[in-house]
Amino acid sequence: MEHVTEGMLRNDRDIQTMTGSLRFAPSGLFARARLVTGRVVPSRVAAALVALVSLALTASGCSITANLPADGMPPLTLPETDMPEGFESDSTSTQMVTTKIGGKNVFIPSTVVVAGGQSHTLSIYNTTDGAHGFRIDGLGIEVVLNPGVEPEVDLGMLEGNRVYAIDCHLHPPHRTGTLVVVQGR
Numbered sequence: 319m320e321h322v323t324e325g326m327l328r329n330d331r332d333i334q335t336m337t338g339s340l341r342f343a344p345s346g347l348f349a350r351a352r353l354v355t356g357r358v359v360p361s362r363v364a365a366a367l368v369a370l371v372s373l374a375l376t377a378s379g380c381s382i383t384a385n386l387p388a389d390g391m392p393p394l395t396l397p398e399t400d401m402p403e404g405f406e407s408d409s410t411s412t413q414m415v416t417t418k419i420g421g422k423n424v425f426i427p428s429t430v431v432v433a434g435g436q437s438h439t440l441s442i443y444n445t446t447d448g449a450h451g452f453r454i455d456g457l458g459i460e461v462v463l464n465p466g467v468e469p470e471v472d473l474g475m476l477e478g479n480r481v482y483a484i485d486c487h488l489h490p491p492h493r494t495g496t497l498v499v500v501q502g503r
Contacts, residue, residue, distance in 0.1 A: 404478065404503040407433040411470070414495075416452070416463055416486075417445040425452075425484060425495040434478025435502030443468040451488035454497060456480075460487055478502050 415426045423446065432438045444450055444463040452471065453460045461471055476499045484495035 402503050404435075404501040405433045406503045407436070410437060411439045411441055414440055414442045415445055416442060416450050423450060423486065423489065423492040425493065428493065428495045429498060430484075430495070431498045431500060432473070432476060433502040434476050434480070434499045437475055438473045440471045440473065441468055442471060449488065450492070451486040453485050453487040454482050455485075456482040457497075462488065473497075 412430050412432065414430065417424060417426060425442075430440065442452055442461075442463055444465050444467060447465055449465065450463045451460070452463050454473075457473060459471060459473070461469060463469065478499055478501035480499040482497040482499070484497055486492040486494075
């Protein structure tokens with residue numbers, strides 16, 4: 319059998335016949351395509367053949383990536399479930415501590431996550447020797463935490479999908495915290 323050249327591709331049937339029989343070697347300086355018959359085709363002929371096949375498929379309305387997004391990855395589809403959306407919580411109160419660690423005043427936990435659509439309170443105990451502030455500016459909450467005292471701070475009914483900063487309004491250099499309100503059911 320003779321080598322395949324560009325001149326041998328006379329019509330669409332030849333192109334269709336060739337597309338099913340090409341196998342490509344790893345890319346590199348001497349990349350080649352090998353026909354099923356075992357004949358080697360120079361890489362420029364293989365590239366021209368692939369370009370012609372792609373052009374023919376595109377002209378006929380076919381496209382390998384017609385239904386793929388721009389990044390070429392197929393969309394992720396999750397199985398249908400009858401689980402309601404959002405989160406629910408059996409807790410309506412969270413305990414926090416303000417303390418000193420390594421010379422820094424911190425809130426523990428530094429991130430509090432609650433479900434929206436229900437009331438929630440924070441019980442904050444100050445373990446230090448001095449008064450500290452507790453502020454959630456986005457909710458209009460500002461409390462002074464005296465040493466050895468554990469006040470309850472009512473957050474009220476919270477709307478989901480919100481993130482609020484927590485800080486010490488008496489000592490701005492102190493470590494901050496975060497209140498995350500996830501979507502409730």
